[in-house]
Structure formats: C-alpha cells, structure tokens
Amino acid sequence: GAVVSQHPSWVICKSGTSVKIECRSLDFQATTMFWYRQFPKQSLMLMATSNEGSKATYEQGVEKDKFLINHASLTLSTLTVTSAHPEDSSFYICSARTDRFNYGYTFGSGTRLTVV
Amino acid sequence: KQEVTQIPAALSVPEGENLVLNCSFTDSAIYNLQWFRQDPGKGLTSLLLIQSSQREQTSGRLNASLDKSSGRSTLYIAASQPGDSATYLCAVSWVDSSYKLIFGSGTRLLVRP
Numbered sequence: 001g002a003v004v005s006q007h008p009s010w011v012i013c014k015s016g017t018s019v020k021i022e023c024r025s026l027d028f029q030a031t032t033m034f035w036y037r038q039f040p041k042q043s044l045m046l047m048a049t050s051n052e053g054s055k056a057t058y059e060q061g062v063e064k065d066k067f068l069i070n071h072a073s074l075t076l077s078t079l080t081v082t083s084a085h086p087e088d089s090s091f092y093i094c095s096a097r098t099d100r101f102n103y104g105y106t107f108g109s110g111t112r113l114t115v116v
Numbered sequence: 117k118q119e120v121t122q123i124p125a126a127l128s129v130p131e132g133e134n135l136v137l138n139c140s141f142t143d144s145a146i147y148n149l150q151w152f153r154q155d156p157g158k159g160l161t162s163l164l165l166i167q168s169s170q171r172e173q174t175s176g177r178l179n180a181s182l183d184k185s186s187g188r189s190t191l192y193i194a195a196s197q198p199g200d201s202a203t204y205l206c207a208v209s210w211v212d213s214s215y216k217l218i219f220g221s222g223t224r225l226l227v228r229p
Contacts, residue, residue, distance in 0.1 A: 006159075034217065043205065043221045044160075049214060057214070093159060097215055104150055104165035105207070105217050110158070 002098050003027055006108025013084055013115055021079045021111045023094035029074035030096035034105075035067075038091040050077040084115040118143050120208050122220035129196055130228050137191040137223045139206030144184045147215060151180050151191050152205040154222070160205065164191070168211075196227045 056069035093110040
C-alpha cells in the first residue's frame, strides 16, 4: 500500500519547450505532495509543496512561473517545467505523506529530465 | 534554519563489517525522521521511519536510533553485504514546517566483496 506512481521515468526535450511530469497516489488520497529536484551526486532539494485545491508553496529560490505545479485532485499532482533550458536537466521526484504509512513519506520513482 | 547533516559523506568497508551512519539535525521539535536508500539513477526506498516519540526502529539487519535531545540519529547496518552498496539518506520533518521533509546530503556506502 501507499504507492506513488510517477511518469514519465525519463524524458528528453528541446530547449524552449515545456515538459509535464505526473505524480499519482494509487491507493490513497494525498492532500499534500512534495516535489524535489536532485542534481548528480547531490541530495534532494525541496522545490515546492503541492496542496490539493490551492496554490503550491514554493521554496526560496524556486521560480514559480518556471515550475508550474497543479494539484487538481486528491490523487494527482503535476509539475510542468516551462521553457526548459539545459540547466533544468535534473532528476525530479515527488513524494506524498500518508497515514497509510504511519505518516511517513512515500516517493515516486523519479523522472530524469534532459534538456538538449 | 532547520538543517540535516550526514557524516561521513562516503564510506568503504569490507564485506561482513558492522557499520554506523550518522545523521544530525537542528531543532529537536521534529515530527519524524526517516532513513532512505537510493541506488544510482534510481528513486528512494524507505528503510526505517522513527516517530518523534520513539527511540529506535529495527528491520532485519538495520537498526535506527533517535536521540531528539542531542539532535542525532544513527543507522546501524549489521554484517554488511555488497548489495548494501548505495547512498543512504536521512530526512527529517518538523512540526512547525508544514511537514516538509528535509534531506541530509547522504552517505555513499561501498561494501567491498
């Protein structure tokens, strides 16, 4: 139980285009999801907190107009990287907190984004 | 500022050794602490979750302890195996931070056959 499905697992896009990443909670409702970014050989950095039915809360230094987050339902949050640039290439991973897991956190499998 | 620190950054041990990974955090008012494993290019696998009211958790060869007063947690791995080679991440959520999970920089473990 408490599975988070993330798609796509990898994507290559051209500079200037937009890419959408989906994060779904399969067997539980997630009122809050979290989006992280991880550069090679570095740890996970929290980008934003996604709240169902309201605006996302972004961490300091994260451009909200570049990284659009939508949490339209209790089981789906999306991250759209707009006008992608090569420096946006990274590993993006989502997470949800659930009482199914004793209020621990369960993570998606991540999306490897490469912008060429 | 609430921060999580892990030492050592990297560790190489021969197979069979018992080892300890360290995690420290600022602000003892935590909600919970979670240890994860990450293989290269992969997502995260949850290993152990310790609630703020708990002192330790065990799963197989893994044991994690929590000392809130000193702001420390340790992950003990018994009888290490080459398959344990991975990056181990410690993450903490605090009561007053909207349950955001903040990660340490990780410990890269290599268990040599």
